[in-house]
Amino acid sequence: MSQSHIMSAFDRDLESIQALVMRMGGLVEAAILDAAEALETRDEEIAQRVRAGDKAIDALEEQINAECARVIAIRAPAASDLRTVLTVMKIAANLERCGDYAKNLAKRSMVLAQMTALPGSTGSIRRMAKQVTLLLKDALDAYIARDARLAEDVRQRDHEVDQMYNALFRELLTHMMEDPRNITPAMHLHFIAKNIERVGDHATAVAEQVIYLVTGQLPGDARPKVDSTTAGGPVA
Amino acid sequence: MSQSHIMSAFDRDLESIQALVMRMGGLVEAAILDAAEALETRDEEIAQRVRAGDKAIDALEEQINAECARVIAIRAPAASDLRTVLTVMKIAANLERCGDYAKNLAKRSMVLAQMTALPGSTGSIRRMAKQVTLLLKDALDAYIARDARLAEDVRQRDHEVDQMYNALFRELLTHMMEDPRNITPAMHLHFIAKNIERVGDHATAVAEQVIYLVTGQLPGDARPKVDSTTAGGPVA
Numbered sequence: 001m002s003q004s005h006i007m008s009a010f011d012r013d014l015e016s017i018q019a020l021v022m023r024m025g026g027l028v029e030a031a032i033l034d035a036a037e038a039l040e041t042r043d044e045e046i047a048q049r050v051r052a053g054d055k056a057i058d059a060l061e062e063q064i065n066a067e068c069a070r071v072i073a074i075r076a077p078a079a080s081d082l083r084t085v086l087t088v089m090k091i092a093a094n095l096e097r098c099g100d101y102a103k104n105l106a107k108r109s110m111v112l113a114q115m116t117a118l119p120g121s122t123g124s125i126r127r128m129a130k131q132v133t134l135l136l137k138d139a140l141d142a143y144i145a146r147d148a149r150l151a152e153d154v155r156q157r158d159h160e161v162d163q164m165y166n167a168l169f170r171e172l173l174t175h176m177m178e179d180p181r182n183i184t185p186a187m188h189l190h191f192i193a194k195n196i197e198r199v200g201d202h203a204t205a206v207a208e209q210v211i212y213l214v215t216g217q218l219p220g221d222a223r224p225k226v227d228s229t230t231a232g233g234p235v236a
Numbered sequence: 237m238s239q240s241h242i243m244s245a246f247d248r249d250l251e252s253i254q255a256l257v258m259r260m261g262g263l264v265e266a267a268i269l270d271a272a273e274a275l276e277t278r279d280e281e282i283a284q285r286v287r288a289g290d291k292a293i294d295a296l297e298e299q300i301n302a303e304c305a306r307v308i309a310i311r312a313p314a315a316s317d318l319r320t321v322l323t324v325m326k327i328a329a330n331l332e333r334c335g336d337y338a339k340n341l342a343k344r345s346m347v348l349a350q351m352t353a354l355p356g357s358t359g360s361i362r363r364m365a366k367q368v369t370l371l372l373k374d375a376l377d378a379y380i381a382r383d384a385r386l387a388e389d390v391r392q393r394d395h396e397v398d399q400m401y402n403a404l405f406r407e408l409l410t411h412m413m414e415d416p417r418n419i420t421p422a423m424h425l426h427f428i429a430k431n432i433e434r435v436g437d438h439a440t441a442v443a444e445q446v447i448y449l450v451t452g453q454l455p456g457d458a459r460p461k462v463d464s465t466t467a468g469g470p471v472a
Contacts (some may be wrong), residue, residue, distance in 0.1 A: 062454075069318055076312045082305055086325070093329065173419060180413045187426065189408075194427070218298075 010081055013071045017064060017088055018144060024060040024095045025140040027053065029133040031102035032199060036129035039192065040107035040122040047113075050106035057099035064092040065104060086110045091143060094202040098136065103197040107130075115185040118175050121168065121204045125189065135161070135203035148214040154207035155219065161200035168193045176216045184187045246317055247306045253300060254380060259326040260331050261297040263289065263377045265369040267338035268435060272365035275428065276358040283349075286342035293335035300328040315425035323445050327379060330438040334372065337431040341365075342425050351421040354411050361425065364400045370441035371397070378384045378443060390443035391455065394470065397436035404429045410434055 007015075031050050054101060068085050071077065135154050142150035148191035172190050175182040212218045242324075274283035304321050307313065313321060371390050378386035385398050408426050411418040448454045 061308070065322070067323060069315075072308060073315055073318055079309055082309055086301070086305060089322070089325075090329075093326075173423075176412065176419045179417045180416075183409060183412045183419070187423070190423065200381075 005223060010071065010077055011076045012082075013067070014084065014088075017067050017071070017085075020060055020064050021088060021091055021095070022140060024057060024064070024092060027057050027060070028095050028098045028102065029136055031099060032105070032129050032133050032136075032196070035105035035109060036122075036126040036196075038106055039112065039125050039201070042109070042111055042117075044113060047106040047109045051103050051160065054099050056104040058096060061092045061096040066090055084213060087143075087213050088231070089208050090209055091140075091228040094205050095136075098199045098202050101199055104193050104195055108192055111193055112185055112188050115188075116181060116205065118172070118182055118185055118189065121171060121175070121186075122167050123188050124164065124171065125192055125196065128161060128168070128193065131157075131161050131164065132196055132199040132203060135200055139206040139210065141204045141214075142210045146210070146214050148211050151207040151210035151214075152219075155204050158200045158204045164178045165193050165197040205231070246307070246311045246313055249303070249311065250317075250320065250324075252322075253303050253307070256296055256300050256303070257324060257327055257331070258376060258380070260293060260300070260312050260328060261372060263270075263293050263296070264334045264338065265372055267293065267335060268341070268365050268369050268432070270387075271285040271341035271345060272358075272362040272432075273336045274342055276346065278345070278349040278353075278363050278469060280346055280349060283345045287339050290339040291333050294332060297328045297332040301325055311315065311416055320449060323379075323449050327376075327442050330442050331372075333451050334435045335437050337435055340431055341428050344428055348424050350415060351424075353422055354408070354418055356427065357411070357422075359424050360400065360404050360407065361428055364397060364404070364424050364429065367393075367400065368432055368435040368439060372442070373435055375439045375442040375446065378446045380448075381444055382446070387443035387446035387450075391440050394436045394440045396445050397433055401429050401433040 031053055034046050035050045037043065038050065068089050072082065072085055075081075136158060138150055139154045140158075141147070142154065169190065172193075174185040176186045206218055267289055270282050271286045273279065274286065304325050308318065308321055311317075327404065373394060374386055374393075375390045377383070404424065408422040408429075412422045444455055
């Protein structure tokens with residue numbers, strides 16, 4: 001049996017914490033997809049389930065934080081192990097925020113169900129939601145495998161989410177210009193889209209933590225941020 | 237000289253980290269106020285300064301994280317001290333997000349400077365900005381003084397910010413309905429308002445960390461969240 005197969009007490013602790021992180025990731029991905037479905041199908045029951053489910057996500061973050069503090073206290077990990085534990089806490093904080101966005105999406109879907117539907121928009125949002133959950137999944141897989149290349153790939157792909165958001169922003173403006181009755185639903189949809197785009201940013205933040213963990217350095221500003229709505233982009 | 241005046245090595249380390257947090261808080265407060273001023277006066281120079289200044293805020297967060305990791309590694313703090321160090325890292329993360337919001341506000345102020353001004357709105361936003369920077373300041377003061385009562389006060393006052401946001405949301409809807417040319421600037425202003433409201437949420441998060449530190453428990457859901465825009469509120 002080679003040395004590398006002998007697990008230390010610290011490794012065992014870390015492994016059980018990582019299992020919690022993966023479970024949290026799974027819940028968050030499901031919440032985002034379910035919320036997007038609730039929005040598209042105007043299904044209040046699914047929306048309610050997502051809203052209620054956020055408590056479990058928050059509880060997992062608290063459990064992860066408590067476990068990490070316990071491991072630091074009793075194992076007094078060396079520098080690189082300590083870095084890993086602190087990274088886990090940061091990843092959990094990112095996932096918790098994504099859970100909040102899913103809850104918010106579910107809430108707004110219930111408001112939107114009472115308003116005129118804007119053709120096409122909820123489909124675009126569902127596609128964005130699908131894309132960001134894939135980014136989140138890959139970022140977490142990259143963490144478990146300590147795979148800096150996959151993490152870099154996540155960073156690059158967040159780009160596409162930004163582009164989907166920009167296209168939707170323009171689409172919503174058009175609806176608003178066409179008919180003032182579209183303004184309120186379009187503003188809600190715009191918020192939803194922005195929040196989903198932020199989930200992509202959190203997936204990127206997780207990916208950057210992975211790169212930091214593997215290489216010892218946070219990536220620079222290499223990844224150009226493309227939100228043309230703050231760059232004088234879609235000006236009507 | 238009483239026992240309580242003798243500082244341990246850990247206390248000295250913590251004190252110097254707390255000084256960094258307070259400096260970070262000062263920079264964030266100034267950034268938010270400056271960005272709101274840039275928006276109101278259409279002053280591109282101030283906006284540029286805020287955008288550039290975010291790097292210093294990010295660097296402080298990194299420095300705080302590195303110092304905290306160092307303290308944990310070399311002092312191996314006991315449970316309650318460890319909790320304090322982990323709280324400091326969480327507070328720094330909250331401040332970093334607020335810095336991002338200020339940067340984003342500055343960016344959008346430059347886009348808005350090219351568009352029709354909507355009467356009154358930028359003044360309302362400046363008042364909101366003033367209010368949230370006070371909340372941030374009080375939350376940090378509560379942290380330094382371990383003052384759970386002041387922290388609870390911050391939580392309650394975040395309410396007023398939520399109400400200011402709701403009023404502005406309605407105001408912006410009115411502008412949009414009146415004239416389609418107002419739609420694009422109103423959407424930008426709406427984002428800005430939402431981001432400032434989020435700064436208030438981060439101040440509340442800091443206050444809740446203080447309560448956790450002092451009482452050992454996170455406050456429950458006692459504080460009702462009043463964002464009437466997701467509660468079927470201002471439906472046009």
